[in-house]
Each structure stands twice: as structure tokens, then as C-alpha cells.
Amino acid sequence: MNKLDYQAQSQWAYGAGKQQSPIALETVPQNILEAADFLEWQGPYYVQDVCDNGNNLLLHGQGHARLDQRLFHLVQLHFHAPAEHTINGELRAMEWHFVHTDAIGKTAVVAVSAVIGRPNPQFEQILAQYETGKLTTFAETILVTSLLPTTGLIYHYVGSLxxxxxIEGVEWYVAEKPFTISQEQLERYQQFFPKTNNRTLQPLNDRQVMQYDLGSND
Ligand SMILES: [Zn+2]
Structure with missing residues (x-):
């Protein structure tokens, strides 16, 4: 598989559209819509294998959700370090992309970012599995349900992979609220993926970013 050169992003093919990702996200308090049911997780989310595709760590998984009232299924979860979207000017340590598809092949990505703090138990399980060097199906699936956003603000816009x-026409659901990973976990991850893999910010152009507040209670 071809490795992407993140130092030469301007030479990547097909990036000339007007609806590219990632973008800079800014909270506009007067535009926030209350929508507790905007993202509905239907049962557990889990990952069952890991592969190194040359650019990032990618895990295939399963899970079902209603995103903005429509049914989507988890395909895979992968990592960017540092994050890709900025949130109110902040570029966080990591961004995890839960890539979903629906029955007609539409892609929706739920993005959750990580900041440095307490270690994350799911990341620990994933790192431990990766460190075994056996890039095969896990003996036990890893539950990642607890990483999905259930409270706080979600930025929603249409962008690209x-x-x-x-490819454009990708629905983005980016959580404002981060989870934490430890510095030690990040450094272990960087032993395997020392190069940054975040795409540079793209112009917003004619797009509108919607903001939905899921509320404060689970
Ligand atoms: Zn991604």
C-alpha cells in the first residue's frame, strides 16, 4: 500500500473540490440547536481486528447508530495524530474517526478528539493488541461504546475524506468534548507511527457548520 506523504499534501490527487475536510470549527453560542436525539447509539460499538495500512492504525468494527435520524453502520475506526479539525483554535493530541456507511453507501464520520490526561482504557487495549505484532482478529473484541459522544456539542457539516x-459528500459529526489519553500512551503510539498524519485545514467556502447540543445527561 502506498504511504501518504503528509509533507507534500498539495500534491495529493483529487483535493481541488470546494467541500474539503478538515476545517477550523468555532463555537457560535447563538446558533446552537438543542437536539438530544441528534446522535442515537443503538447497542454496543466494538472493534475486532487491527491493521496497519501504512498511514495510520485502523480497526474494523461493528456498531449501529441513527445519525440525524438515519441509520448508519460502523465500518472502521482509525487514528490521526495530531488531530485534524481544530476546535476554537485548539489542535488536540489525537482525533479518532469512526467511519460509518448507510444502506446506499453514504459515508458519515463521527470524530472524537483526545487531549493528554488520564490514560484511556480502550486505547490501552488497542495499543496492547497492536504491540503483540499480531495484526489479526482479536481474541476478544474491544468495546469502544464509551468513547462515543452522548453529551455536549456536535459540529455537523458536509466535507470530504x-x-x-x-471524496466529497461525507457527513461529519465532530464532538467538541474530548476524552483523555495519557502522554505515555501517546508516546507508545508514536513509536509505531512517528510521522504526523493530519491533513492541513481546508477552506470553509460556502458551507454552513451546524451545532447541536446533545445535553448534559447521558
Ligand atoms: Zn480519518
């Missing part, structure tokens, strides 16, 4: 072919 952030790796070539940079």
Missing part, C-alpha cells in the same frame, strides 16, 4: 481520493 481527509486522505486521497478525498
Amino acid at each position: 481527509t486522505t486521497p481520493p478525498l
Whole structure:
């Protein structure tokens, strides 16, 4: 598989559209819509294998959700370090992309970012599995349900994949609220993936970013 050169992003193919990702996200308090049912997780989310696709750590998984009232299924989860979207000017340590598809092949990505703090138990399980060097199906699936956003603000807009072919028409659901990983976990991850894999910010152009507040209670 071809490795992407993040130092030469301007030479990536197909990136010339007007609806590219990632973008800079800013909270506009007067535009926040209350929508407790905007993201509905239907049962557990889990990952059952891990692969190194050359650019990031990617895990195939399963899970079902209603995103903005429509049914989507988890396909895979992968990592960017540092994060790709900025949130109110902040570029966080990591961004995890839960890539979903629906029955007609539409892609929706739920993005959750990580900041440095307490270690994350799910990341620990994933790192431990990766460190075994056995890139096969896990003996036990890893539950990642607790990482999905259930409270706080969600930014929603239409953009693109952030790796070539940079296909547009991708629905983004980016959580404002981060989870934590420890510095030690990040450094272990960086032993395997020392190069940064975040695409540079893209212009917003004619797009609108919606903001939905899921509320404060689970
Ligand atoms: Zn991604």
C-alpha cells in the first residue's frame, strides 16, 4: 500500500473540490440547536481486528447508530495524530474517526478528539493488541461504546475524506468534548507511527457548520 506523504499534501490527487475536510470549527453560542436525539447509539460499538495500512492504525468494527435520524453502520475506526479539525483554535493530541456507511453507501464520520490526561482504557487495549505484532482478529473484541459522544456539542457539516481520493459528500459529526489519553500512551503510539498524519485545514467556502447540543445527561 502506498504511504501518504503528509509533507507534500498539495500534491495529493483529487483535493481541488470546494467541500474539503478538515476545517477550523468555532463555537457560535447563538446558533446552537438543542437536539438530544441528534446522535442515537443503538447497542454496543466494538472493534475486532487491527491493521496497519501504512498511514495510520485502523480497526474494523461493528456498531449501529441513527445519525440525524438515519441509520448508519460502523465500518472502521482509525487514528490521526495530531488531530485534524481544530476546535476554537485548539489542535488536540489525537482525533479518532469512526467511519460509518448507510444502506446506499453514504459515508458519515463521527470524530472524537483526545487531549493528554488520564490514560484511556480502550486505547490501552488497542495499543496492547497492536504491540503483540499480531495484526489479526482479536481474541476478544474491544468495546469502544464509551468513547462515543452522548453529551455536549456536535459540529455537523458536509466535507470530504481527509486522505486521497478525498471524496466529497461525507457527513461529519465532530464532538467538541474530548476524552483523555495519557502522554505515555501517546508516546507508545508514536513509536509505531512517528510521522504526523493530519491533513492541513481546508477552506470553509460556502458551507454552513451546524451545532447541536446533545445535553448534559447521558
Ligand atoms: Zn480519518
